[in-house]
Amino acid sequence: MDLLCYHGKISKLEGENLLVNHGKNGSYLLRDSETVAGAFCLCLLFGRLIYTYRIFQDRNGFYKIQVNR
Known part of the structure; x- marks a missing residue:
């Protein structure tokens, strides 16, 4: 699967499982942040690693x- 799109309110673990089990290198998904209300998390699969970037709108x-390290 090249592209996984918006998945709404799923957990970090659910998103990572989707990418690892069904994605391939370069696949990504967008989900609601579990910790910051109104923010999104862009999760990107690269090799067997998942990189997460938080996207939010300022005032x-x-x-x-925001890069989560």
């Missing part, structure tokens, strides 16, 4: 991306 309406 001026601009979107920001």
